[in-house]
Amino acid sequence: MKQTLSEKILSRKVGHDVHAGEIVVCPLDLAFVQDTTGPLTVREFLNSGFKSLANPSRTILFLDHAAPSSNAQISTDHLLLRKFAKDMGCIISDVGNGVCHQIVAEKYSRPGDVIIGADSHTVTGGSMCAFSTGMGSSDVAVGFALGKTWFRVPETIRIELTGDFQKNVYPKDLILHLIGMIGADGATYKALEFGGPSVRNIPMTGRIAISNMAVEAGAKVGLFPSDDITKEYLEARGRGETWIPLDADLGAEYERIIKIDLSTLEPTVSKPHTVDNTSTAKEIAGTHIDQVSIGTCTNGRIEDLAIAANILKGKHTAPGTRLVITPASKQILLDAIELGYIKTLVEAGALIMPPGCGACLGLHQGVLGDGEVCLSTANRNFKGRMGNPNAFVYLASPETAAYSAIYGEIRDPREEA
Amino acid sequence: MQGRAFKFGDSISTDHIVPGRLAHLRSNLPELAKHVLEDADPTFASRVKPGDFVVGGNNFGLGSSREHAPLVIKMSGVSAVLAKSVARIFFRNAINRGLPVLLCDTDKIDDGDTLDVDMAAGTVTDVTKNITLTFTPIPPAMLKILDEGGLIPYIQKHGDFDI
Numbered sequence A: 001m002k003q004t005l006s007e008k009i010l011s012r013k014v015g016h017d018v019h020a021g022e023i024v025v026c027p028l029d030l031a032f033v034q035d036t037t038g039p040l041t042v043r044e045f046l047n048s049g050f051k052s053l054a055n056p057s058r059t060i061l062f063l064d065h066a067a068p069s070s071n072a073q074i075s076t077d078h079l080l081l082r083k084f085a086k087d088m089g090c091i092i093s094d095v096g097n098g099v100c101h102q103i104v105a106e107k108y109s110r111p112g113d114v115i116i117g118a119d120s121h122t123v124t125g126g127s128m129c130a131f132s133t134g135m136g137s138s139d140v141a142v143g144f145a146l147g148k149t150w151f152r153v154p155e156t157i158r159i160e161l162t163g164d165f166q167k168n169v170y171p172k173d174l175i176l177h178l179i180g181m182i183g184a185d186g187a188t189y190k191a192l193e194f195g196g197p198s199v200r201n202i203p204m205t206g207r208i209a210i211s212n213m214a215v216e217a218g219a220k221v222g223l224f225p226s227d228d229i230t231k232e233y234l235e236a237r238g239r240g241e242t243w244i245p246l247d248a249d250l251g252a253e254y255e256r257i258i259k260i261d262l263s264t265l266e267p268t269v270s271k272p273h274t275v276d277n278t279s280t281a282k283e284i285a286g287t288h289i290d291q292v293s294i295g296t297c298t299n300g301r302i303e304d305l306a307i308a309a310n311i312l313k314g315k316h317t318a319p320g321t322r323l324v325i326t327p328a329s330k331q332i333l334l335d336a337i338e339l340g341y342i343k344t345l346v347e348a349g350a351l352i353m354p355p356g357c358g359a360c361l362g363l364h365q366g367v368l369g370d371g372e373v374c375l376s377t378a379n380r381n382f383k384g385r386m387g388n389p390n391a392f393v394y395l396a397s398p399e400t401a402a403y404s405a406i407y408g409e410i411r412d413p414r415e416e417a
Numbered sequence B: 001m002q003g004r005a006f007k008f009g010d011s012i013s014t015d016h017i018v019p020g021r022l023a024h025l026r027s028n029l030p031e032l033a034k035h036v037l038e039d040a041d042p043t044f045a046s047r048v049k050p051g052d053f054v055v056g057g058n059n060f061g062l063g064s065s066r067e068h069a070p071l072v073i074k075m076s077g078v079s080a081v082l083a084k085s086v087a088r089i090f091f092r093n094a095i096n097r098g099l100p101v102l103l104c105d106t107d108k109i110d111d112g113d114t115l116d117v118d119m120a121a122g123t124v125t126d127v128t129k130n131i132t133l134t135f136t137p138i139p140p141a142m143l144k145i146l147d148e149g150g151l152i153p154y155i156q157k158h159g160d161f162d163i
Helices: A005-014 A037-049 A073-089 A102-109 A121-129 A137-147 A171-182 A197-201 A204-212 A229-234 A300-310 A329-340 A341-347 A396-405 B020-025 B029-033 B068-075 B088-096 B140-147 B149-157
Strands: A022-028 A030-034 A059-062 A089-094 A114-117 A131-134 A148-152 A158-161 A191-195 A222-224 A256-261 A268-270 A277-279 A291-295 A323-328 A350-352 A372-376 A393-394 B001-009 B053-055 B080-083 B102-103 B114-118 B125-126 B131-134
Touching: A005 A022, A005 A131, A005 A191, A030 A037, A030 A102, A030 A137, A030 A393, A037 A073, A037 A137, A059 A102, A059 A191, A059 A222, A073 A372, A073 B020, A102 A114, A102 A121, A102 A204, A114 A121, A114 A137, A121 A131, A121 A204, A121 A222, A121 A229, A131 A222, A137 A148, A137 B088, A137 B149, A148 A329, A158 A171, A171 A256, A171 A268, A171 A291, A204 A300, A291 A300, A291 A396, A291 B053, A300 A323, A300 A329, A300 A341, A300 A396, A323 B114, A329 A341, A329 B001, A372 A396, B020 B029, B029 B053, B029 B068, B029 B140, B053 B114, B068 B088, B068 B114, B088 B140, B088 B149, B140 B149
Parallel strands: A030 A059, A030 A114, A059 A089, A114 A131, A158 A191, A158 A256, A191 A222, A291 A323, A291 A372, A323 A350, A372 A393, B001 B053, B053 B080, B080 B102
Antiparallel strands: A022 A148, A268 A277, A268 A393, B001 B114, B114 B125, B125 B131
């Protein structure tokens, strides 16, 4: 029987053919937590009487959401996680290394892997053709101990891509557009599978941004095939030997097929307070903004900082508009320093935050005031998301965000041309 | 199970339930629980009583994987969440914490109604309105976990997944 990518990955892992709707108990290739979900995981693990990890070298604790910690309580949580890692012999990615999903992409995820993480954006791993999904602390605690978890094999919505992006339009615009089209619950319990002739036009950084936001449509995973782009990404990071080709079978059974011609897309923005509340940047041009945030696991990679630096070179943010830049990893920060982007951005008025989640979840490093508006490259704009339920968050691509920073209002970057 | 309905709208996110700005309280659960659903209704925590129900609309619990969301709802004494639809991770987390999530047509329920839930019969009776709704059966694999009071008690009893 022909298989979707989800069916194929899970079949390989459990050792027999599985199909949508079945319940499987599946071994895990990687399990991780971060510093706001990890303490509960560790306590559940220890209180349950578990003594050891199933796979210490594939168990990671990330200190990224508050990096460095913003207060005493979280600092104490960090101590708990560091001690657990030491006692159990697993990996700790300490403050300053960057966001879990970015580090997983750079160092750990492999095509065909099955990954769980106590963070909803664990779906990011789908960019590397890993069946990678977010779960809660108890599920991950059990995954840590047993090295497996249960899944319902998801039905799949296939996103068939044709055409090329126009200038000033990016993979971020595609995923915002798609979520606006199908809704924040349009793929609940389902797999999103990206395919079609134009998948080869989406570089790994764009695939990461797209897979990262699959959960914003409710999806369990957001999968790309493992192809030459995957291979090149892994080879460039010394992990070429982990590459295998993987794609869905022609004729696999899909619940729904959505065709998108990339050339029809425009710079897109999600408006407060849901990700599916989308419009084009042009439609809401002129909306006042107090802060622009560029970074996060969605759009904090070197390509994103290059776009921002290119837009802002020789220019300055509008008076009264704050620009907060948060590289997604230490490697990205180092590359951005080397390439001169950091100097350009600071000269343009940017504040540079340490690699991590930054202001995205409202803990620190750019919390909004009452009535303030932020244009962010992150993945979520829920009420209260950036630390204040009386503030407003819009989501866009790095180019739309950087361009808008110059004017202190949302602008369509195509007007420049 | 009988209690009052606390009615909420569509798209109640995990940030409404336990906002990220309170992440420093996640290792102090009794303190965190005082803020349950604060960004949806700041008066909820002071009004809710053991046995009451949280009644949402579509896509209840969307967003983060933070298990603290169903956990603080359960700690507030709520005996079940009712909704038209529920986000995947919240659903799994709620069951893992022994908190039933029952999917039914919550449009028919108003804030303050008295509800009577019969888990075995699969029904929710709105005593105030004298109507009975049927909820979607919880999938068998998840019911096994719920019946043990959550995932950790389930694993402690069975030692492995037997679903």
